[in-house]
Amino acid sequence: MLTLTYSQKYALRIAITVTVVLIINYYFAFTEQGIMVATGFLVSQTTKGTSFRQGGFFLLTIVAALFVFSLLAVFFIERPLQLQAALAFIFIISSLLAWKSSPTFNKAQLRLLIFSILLWIVCLFPVHHYSVMQNQLIDLALGAGIAILGKHLIFPVKLGDEFRHDVTPVLRAVADYSTALINVFLTPHQDPNALTQKRENIEKILLSSSNNFPEWVYEVGFNPGLRSGFRFFLIHVERLTELYLSLDYLTAYHLDTVSLYDLIPLLVTTLKENQALLQEIIEYLEKKKITTTSAHLVEDILALETALKQITPTSLDLFDLSPDYLVLTAFAHTQKAIREILLQLGKALPV
Amino acid sequence: MLLVTVTALAAYFFLNTSQSAWLVWTALLLAHISSGENLFKQLQLIFFTGLIAALTVFIAGCGLFIILLAVCLFVFTLFCMWVSEQYPQYFLPAFIINFFLVLASSLPLHLGANSERSISILLGTGIVILWQVVCWPYSKQSLAKRLIKRTLLRLQRLNQDIFSCYLQEEFPTQLYVYERRLHQQKNQVMRCFALLQTQGKCVTDCTKSLAALYDIMLGYASIRWQETDHSTFALCAEELKALAKEMDAVFQQLIKGKDKLNTAMLTMKLTEFEQHFQTVLNVTAREPLLFLLFIFYIKSFITTLNTEALTRSFSTSGEPSC
Numbered sequence: 001m002l003t004l005t006y007s008q009k010y011a012l013r014i015a016i017t018v019t020v021v022l023i024i025n026y027y028f029a030f031t032e033q034g035i036m037v038a039t040g041f042l043v044s045q046t047t048k049g050t051s052f053r054q055g056g057f058f059l060l061t062i063v064a065a066l067f068v069f070s071l072l073a074v075f076f077i078e079r080p081l082q083l084q085a086a087l088a089f090i091f092i093i094s095s096l097l098a099w100k101s102s103p104t105f106n107k108a109q110l111r112l113l114i115f116s117i118l119l120w121i122v123c124l125f126p127v128h129h130y131s132v133m134q135n136q137l138i139d140l141a142l143g144a145g146i147a148i149l150g151k152h153l154i155f156p157v158k159l160g161d162e163f164r165h166d167v168t169p170v171l172r173a174v175a176d177y178s179t180a181l182i183n184v185f186l187t188p189h190q191d192p193n194a195l196t197q198k199r200e201n202i203e204k205i206l207l208s209s210s211n212n213f214p215e216w217v218y219e220v221g222f223n224p225g226l227r228s229g230f231r232f233f234l235i236h237v238e239r240l241t242e243l244y245l246s247l248d249y250l251t252a253y254h255l256d257t258v259s260l261y262d263l264i265p266l267l268v269t270t271l272k273e274n275q276a277l278l279q280e281i282i283e284y285l286e287k288k289k290i291t292t293t294s295a296h297l298v299e300d301i302l303a304l305e306t307a308l309k310q311i312t313p314t315s316l317d318l319f320d321l322s323p324d325y326l327v328l329t330a331f332a333h334t335q336k337a338i339r340e341i342l343l344q345l346g347k348a349l350p351v
Numbered sequence: 352m353l354l355v356t357v358t359a360l361a362a363y364f365f366l367n368t369s370q371s372a373w374l375v376w377t378a379l380l381l382a383h384i385s386s387g388e389n390l391f392k393q394l395q396l397i398f399f400t401g402l403i404a405a406l407t408v409f410i411a412g413c414g415l416f417i418i419l420l421a422v423c424l425f426v427f428t429l430f431c432m433w434v435s436e437q438y439p440q441y442f443l444p445a446f447i448i449n450f451f452l453v454l455a456s457s458l459p460l461h462l463g464a465n466s467e468r469s470i471s472i473l474l475g476t477g478i479v480i481l482w483q484v485v486c487w488p489y490s491k492q493s494l495a496k497r498l499i500k501r502t503l504l505r506l507q508r509l510n511q512d513i514f515s516c517y518l519q520e521e522f523p524t525q526l527y528v529y530e531r532r533l534h535q536q537k538n539q540v541m542r543c544f545a546l547l548q549t550q551g552k553c554v555t556d557c558t559k560s561l562a563a564l565y566d567i568m569l570g571y572a573s574i575r576w577q578e579t580d581h582s583t584f585a586l587c588a589e590e591l592k593a594l595a596k597e598m599d600a601v602f603q604q605l606i607k608g609k610d611k612l613n614t615a616m617l618t619m620k621l622t623e624f625e626q627h628f629q630t631v632l633n634v635t636a637r638e639p640l641l642f643l644l645f646i647f648y649i650k651s652f653i654t655t656l657n658t659e660a661l662t663r664s665f666s667t668s669g670e671p672s673c
Contacts, residue, residue, distance in 0.1 A: 034454075041428075
């Protein structure tokens with residue numbers, strides 16, 4: 001059986017929706033204009049799980065644009081250059097807002113530009129009479145309604161599967177980073193760029209523009225039934241990445257090797273245990289079954305803490321005199337926090 | 352952007368045809384396209400987007416029979432939407448082509464006007480290419496410095512949001528609001544890093560220092576949830592506020608490009624926090640070690656701020672030599 005990727009389903013859904021709207025517009029539109037097609041196309045650009053809320057937002061923006069343009073037209077209808085200049089001015093202002101929010105253009109930025117783009121669309125389909133505006137509003141509602149329906153009926157998104165699919169790359173990148181980190185301890189003279197590359201890979205995936213991170217879970221209007229569970233999981237995944245990235249600074253710190261020598265095997269054991277847990281979570285997300293169960297959930301952490309206590313100063317005040325021990329403590333503490341997060345993520349998985 | 356707009360409006364005025372509005376809007380939309388790499392790649396991307404848009408608009412706008420038009424719209428939309436989803440860096444070019452196609456399919460014209468529309472799109476593309484070439488030397492020189500400042504601004508905002516997690520009482524109850532805000536700020540910082548990496552070796556040292564600052568910030572940010580009793584932060588709220596204010600001031604110094612970075616006040620506030628830790632937090636906090644690590648991270652923050660690579664890059668006299 002032919003299986004389609006999300007990108008293919010997404011493209012097919014929008015293509016079918018726009019084509020259906022075009023045909024309906026051709027035979028049943030209330031106006032002779034094609035504003036329904038443009039509305040259908042724009043409303044179909046919503047993120048996963050938010051079609052009603054975002055679709056409604058797009059529709060309201062189009063209606064607002066229609067009214068604003070009608071007002072602009074009263075002043076500028078006989079002066080097309082001034083009208084274009086006014087529209088361009090509004091566009092530049094929204095571009096500045098979009099640029100302030102992010103220096104690279106992505107889908108989220110589109111919502112900031114949408115009003116000014118819509119003003120131009122309305123300008124292409126001018127209204128000369130109140131009854132035409134009424135018919136335009138009906139066409140707009142039809143276009144938006146078909147687009148929202150299309151989102152639910154054509155290749156409906158299974159949010160659970162999509163979430164699993166989208167969250168796995170970041171966990172896999174973190175697991176790769178963890179492997180590189182273990183290698184840093186085992187082979188101290190290895191290429192320092194290996195860790196940097198793995199780190200950059202995590203950052204690349206975390207970037208919303210990469211489409212590899214389920215940022216859509218944070219969107220306003222996301223499915224209320226699934227919201228809390230998905231957000232809980234995602235927040236913990238983000239905390240996990242924060243902890244691993246913060247290790248980058250600690251790893252780069254030049255420690256006194258003698259003090260570190262006794263701790264290396266324990267640190268590596270903890271790192272390996274954490275990685276094993278992480279791998280189990282990834283396996284579950286990919287295959288929906290737990291393949292192995294890690295036997296040591298806390299023992300290695302306790303051993304690390306005990307060893308650390310033996311070599312670090314007993315009084316907290318003395319830490320100030322020995323920054324190396326603080327780095328070690330921070331490293332061990334981060335490992336412990338990673339373990340806590342992984343266990344919470346493991347507990348959150350549906351059995 | 353302003354130059355492109357003014358030129359496009361001037362062209363609109365002088366051409367004065369029924370389809371000139373397409374020229375203005377092509378120019379305005381294409382001006383947003385950025386490959387983030389070299390000039391040639393950027394021009395290529397703009398040129399091909401304009402060319403494909405002009406061609407598809409011509410095909411869709413020449414009054415095709417409805418079935419033919421539907422097939423044409425279906426095929427192009429399928430392709431453009433697949434590209435925008437599969438290769439997010441090409442979202443804008445794919446969106447522009449698809450959007451123009453949708454509009455043209457709703458506005459069929461006779462051959463003359465339809466050709467005029469496609470020519471207007473090509474002219475708009477030409478205006479953007481022209482200004483890209485003219486402004487490139489200036490934008491290339493200042494881009495690295497602007498990006499560094501932007502990264503700093505984003506780091507400053509991230510820092511403010513981290514401290515607001517400690518200081519706002521509603522953090523545990525409004526967890527998702529605060530976590531989303533942090534997610535967005537982190538995203539912005541990483542986007543800036545991704546852009547900085549395209550700037551070559553001239554900013555490598557500085558990027559490394561900025562990345563170290565970011566890592567340190569992530570280190571102390573995790574205390575927001577590791578401290579299980581959020582009311583503990585209320586015990587040191589004044590000290591935390593003072594620290595946040597001084598860190599803000601240091602970021603401002605860097606953004607403004609002060610020749611000599613002054614971290615004395617920040618160090619003083621940290622000493623006050625340490626004293627407070629010794630007398631209050633060490634006794635009352637459930638996990639005093641967390642606050643000890645917080646102090647360690649802030650000290651590392653100050654040390655990283657004072658690294659030569661960072662201070663040299665931001666000083667007004669130290670322009671990155673790309």
